[in-house]
Amino acid sequence: MQVLTRNALKGTVKHISLGRVNAEVTLEIVPGxxxxxxxxxxxxxxxxxxxxxxxxxxxxxxxxxxxLG
Amino acid sequence: MQVLTRNALKGTVKHISLGRVNAEVTLEIVPGxxxxxxxxxxxxxxxxxxxxxxxxxxxxxxxxxxxLG
Amino acid sequence: MQVLTRNALKGTVKHISLGRVNAEVTLEIVPGxxxxxxxxxxxxxxxxxxxxxxxxxxxxxxxxxxxLG
Amino acid sequence: MQVLTRNALKGTVKHISLGRVNAEVTLEIVPGxxxxxxxxxxxxxxxxxxxxxxxxxxxxxxxxxxxLG
Amino acid sequence: MQVLTRNALKGTVKHISLGRVNAEVTLEIVPGxxxxxxxxxxxxxxxxxxxxxxxxxxxxxxxxxxxLG
Amino acid sequence: MQVLTRNALKGTVKHISLGRVNAEVTLEIVPGxxxxxxxxxxxxxxxxxxxxxxxxxxxxxxxxxxxLG
Incomplete structure (x- = not known):
């Protein structure tokens, strides 16, 4: 992965939960x-x-x- | 779509380009x-x-x- | 989500099973x-x-x- | 593809439009x-x-x- | 599924692990x-x-x- | 992108065609x-x-x- 990739949002892991096969990971990109x-x-x-x-x-x-929300 | 949806990032359309079948749309979520x-x-x-x-x-x-970038 | 969304198939939950991270949900759109x-x-x-x-x-x-099946 | 595949919805091509790389195809599964x-x-x-x-x-x-619509 | 499908990579199941909802399956397409x-x-x-x-x-x-790796 | 990524198949660009919004790219991973x-x-x-x-x-x-093909 380099700067070449679009849609790469940098963040910090805020929460992680593990299942047997998958894991759910939430990143905070900016507050909110x-x-x-x-x-x-x-x-x-x-x-x-x-x-x-x-x-x-x-x-x-x-x-x-x-x-449009 | 209601507040129930996760991963709904609100933004402003910054750029849009149209092809015959598809369109490419860039949203600015927050500056940067x-x-x-x-x-x-x-x-x-x-x-x-x-x-x-x-x-x-x-x-x-x-x-x-x-x-990990 | 509004009527604007394509590919929104309305149905009734027929079956749901829960894992630790994911859930599998089956909707019946019309009989069959x-x-x-x-x-x-x-x-x-x-x-x-x-x-x-x-x-x-x-x-x-x-x-x-x-x-083509 | 055999009957083994879930989420295989049989239908009839109702509309098709061609771009240079992609094509958009609409199937009618049942009326409506x-x-x-x-x-x-x-x-x-x-x-x-x-x-x-x-x-x-x-x-x-x-x-x-x-x-939930 | 017929020969018509692109991106159908034939392989041999090398590993499989089961969760409650999902399963992870690894195919070996060719050695390596x-x-x-x-x-x-x-x-x-x-x-x-x-x-x-x-x-x-x-x-x-x-x-x-x-x-580009 | 590092060796950490699974499902990263190395290949050589064999064909590329450009539309207005999208491009189709075919990689040869190994012969065939x-x-x-x-x-x-x-x-x-x-x-x-x-x-x-x-x-x-x-x-x-x-x-x-x-x-299963």
Whole structure:
């Protein structure tokens, strides 16, 4: 991953919970802006994710929907 | 869509470009934090998206990846 | 979410099962037409999903594949 | 693809429009229930999709979101 | 599923682990090339997946990202 | 992107075609194994993709489906 990637939002791990196969990870991008990811538990462990750690949330543009709220 | 939805990032349309089938839309969430979506052109038109308009970027948690940068 | 959203299929919750991180939810759209979603358990709980409840299944067009069967 | 696949909705092509890279295809599942897919133009051509043709819309459960409308 | 589908990578199940809702399945495409899928446990059971069994990993082109490593 | 990422398939760009918003890129992973991605045209240009160039195809495990063919 380099600066070349669009939609890479830098944040801090605020919460993480582990299931058997998956893990849910919430990053705080800036105060009041959070994004939650469900990734495999193995990836969460390999990345050594834990609260307070810095990480990036990555999303492909084709997977982002737009609504008017 | 209600407050019930997680991963709904509110922002302002900063840029939009139209193809025949799809449209690329970039929202500024806060200064320095942008997210780009590729949606169908028809949806972009129905939503009346244009620069400066307020909108939400929505992403399912299972489609967000985490890396360490 | 408004009528603006395409690919919003209205149905009734027919089955729901909970894991630690995720939940599997099956909606019956019309008799004989069902669609299954895997969402986070937290979202399932916030939405108060339970059998018989009315809900929408939403899918981005870019995530729908077409085959001939 | 066999009967083994969940989330395979059978329908009839109601509309198709072609871009240079992608194609947008709308299937009518039953009267009043439609689902739109954006697939590559090459796939649309290989499948020989055209209005009136029978086809399946396939979606992974992890890519279906649930809301209350 | 027929030969019509692009991005169908044939492989052999190398590892499978089951959660309550999901299952993680790793296919070896060729020696040194593996791909991991998270599918529902129900689908894994219906397909009768187990180590050594032949299967296909399918991905929509719009869900594949490209980077330079 | 580091070795930490699963489902990063290294290959060589075999074909690329550009639309107005999107680009279709086919990587050859090993002879006989190809994977096609649809990414934004802007990303394709930023990465400087062209035939013969080395690149990685990345897919989230939750977006890989398994079938028996």
């Amino acid at each position: 802006v959070e994004i939650t990811a469900v990734i495999t538990r193995i990836t969460a462990e390999r990345l050594g994710l834990e609260e307070g750690k810095s990480a990036y949330a990555i999303v492909k543009p084709s997977e982002v929907e737009i609504t | 934090v942008e997210i780009t979506a590729v949606i169908t052109r028809i949806t972009a038109e129905r939503l009346g998206l244009e620069e400066g308009k307020s909108a939400y970027a929505i992403v399912k948690p299972s489609e967000v990846e985490i890396t | 037409v069902e669609i299954t979603a895997v969402i986070t358990r937290i979202t399932a709980e916030r939405l108060g999903l339970e059998e018989g409840k009315s809900a929408y299944a939403i899918v981005k067009p870019s995530e729908v594949e077409i085959t | 229930v439609e689902i739109t897919a954006v697939i590559t133009r090459i796939t649309a051509e290989r499948l020989g999709l055209e209005e009136g043709k029978s086809a399946y819309a396939i979606v992974k459960p992890s890519e279906v979101e649930i809301t | 090339v593996e791909i991991t899928a998270v599918i529902t446990r129900i689908t894994a059971e219906r397909l009768g997946l187990e180590e050594g069994k032949s299967a296909y990993a399918i991905v929509k082109p719009s869900e594949v990202e490209i980077t | 194994v190809e994977i096609t991605a649809v990414i934004t045209r802007i990303t394709a240009e930023r990465l400087g993709l062209e035939e013969g160039k080395s690149a990685y195809a990345i897919v989230k495990p939750s977006e890989v489906e398994i079938t």
